[in-house]
Amino acid sequence: MQTAQIVIGLSIILFTYLDFFHTTLSGNGFGIFSRIVNQILNRIMIQNRTRTIFKFSGITHLLMTTFLWMLLLFIGTYTVFSAGEEMVVNGTTGLPATHPERFYYTGYVLSTLGIGDFVPGNDTSRILTGILSFSGFILITTGLTYLLSVINAVLSKKQLAFLISTMGKDVEEIFQFYKQQEDLENLVSNASGLRQQILQNASSYLAFPMVNYFLSKQHESALVVQLARLYEVLMIIKLDWKKDSVQHKKITALLNGIEKYLELGLEDPDAATHSEEELKTYRSHWMKYGYYFENHLEMDRQFTSSLKYAGWNWKEVYRLKTVSQE
Template sequence: MEVFQIIIGILIILITFLDFFHTTFSGRGFGFLSGALNRLLNNMILQNRSRSIFNFSGLTHLLITSFVWMALLYWGTFIIFTAGDEMVINSTTHLPATTVQRFYFTCYLLSTLGIGDFIPGNQTSQVLAGILSFTGFVLITTGLTYLLSVVQAVLGKKELSFLLSTMGCDVEQIYKFYKQEDDLSGFVSDAENLRQLILKNASSYLAFPMVNYFLSKERDSALIVQLAALHEVLEVLKMDWAPNTIEHTKINVVINAIEQYLKLGLESPEDAPDKLDSLTTLRSFWRKYGYVYKRYSDMDRRLTASLRYAGWNWKEVYRLKEQQ
């Protein structure tokens, strides 16, 4: 029974670290535990979009996920040190520690405080204590480093959102912003820089998946809304140019960057509704400027899924005056 309990505790710790390092270091998104947890939290937060917790969604995800990692580490370690009477003893009397004292020992062991009033009581316990004290140090220090990286990625995401928002507060204003120059010379010269900024933020999806859950009720700081609006305008502007022109090429460069951003996200086209009736109605707006834009694509479904995932919709993307 003692060996079996130690094995159970070690398995819990190993699963915790596999999930932790997959999320923080792999560059492949969440581990299976943290992924399931954050999807559940996101569903709960989206149901409370009108409440202040929505503005603290990212912090909520970050704190709860960190707490679960630490709780699992402490739980696995506590199971190990309750496996037998000699696993933890009083350093003075050498009597076996109580359950509460073992929990106390677990806490200061993983925090590497080293108080010393309770100690491992046998060689197995001593070996495990040495290893586990190091795991606590690794989890805490790595977690803090990851936290700083997430904060930097969030700031980069907001920076790009604010940059795009300066072009206009709805699709019509963005369209007019670019049509100020008939040859799109301004867009052509800035397209490469814009592409790099979008791709830089796209990498944050996988390197720091927690960034996805820093949601906002403010349109100017909601990157997915800004990208969806930009995508709609660029698809329309592309109709003005032949495929072999530099303008058409540069427009496609930015559209492809947005597509890459969406492909690296947590959402898939299957998360979008089967019918995009609202988008059909909204796109009829472009007839005002002589465009017929009705077609649907995989990009439309990815954008729809991403907007829903962040608590937005196409009506808020277009934000036309007649619909306000």
């Protein structure tokens, strides 16, 4: 029974660390446990979009995920130290520790405090105490490093959103911003830098998946909204140029960057209900300029999914500044 309980406790600890390191260091998105937890939290946040809690979505995801990692680690460690009376004893009397005292011992082992009033009572416990105290130190230091990296990625995400928003406050202004340029000189000269920033933020989806859940109620700082607007305008502007022109190639490169951003996203294209007819209604906006928008179903579905799970929709993308905002 003692051996089985130790194995169960160590299994919980191993599962926790696999999920933790997969999320923080692998560069391949969330671990299974973290993904489920954050998807549930995201749905709660979206349902409360008009409330204050929406403004703190990112930090809530980060703190809740970290808390659950620590909780699982604590549960696994406590299970190990509760496997037998001799696993933890009083440092002075040598008597077996009570359950509250084992709870206390578990806490200071994981925090590496090492007070010494309670000590491991056998060799197995001594070995496990050494390993677990070191593992607690690793989780804390790695977690802090991950936190700083997430904050930097969030700032980069907002910076790109603000950059695109300076071209115009809605699709109409962005469209006019490019149409007024002779030979698209601004786009041609800045396309490479903008594409690089888009791809840099795309990689953040994988390296720091938590960034996806730092949501915004403001159009200017919501990257997925700004990218959707830019995508819609570029798809129209591209129709003015021949395929072998520099302008067409630069626009195509930017569109490819946006597609890669969505491809590396956390939301599957089937994660939200997509209405092609509704989107066609919004895109009829371009008919007054004589343009017909050629739909790309896969991209449209991916955008719909990404917009929904960031708290937005196509109506917000096409909302003009002349329309009062909620």
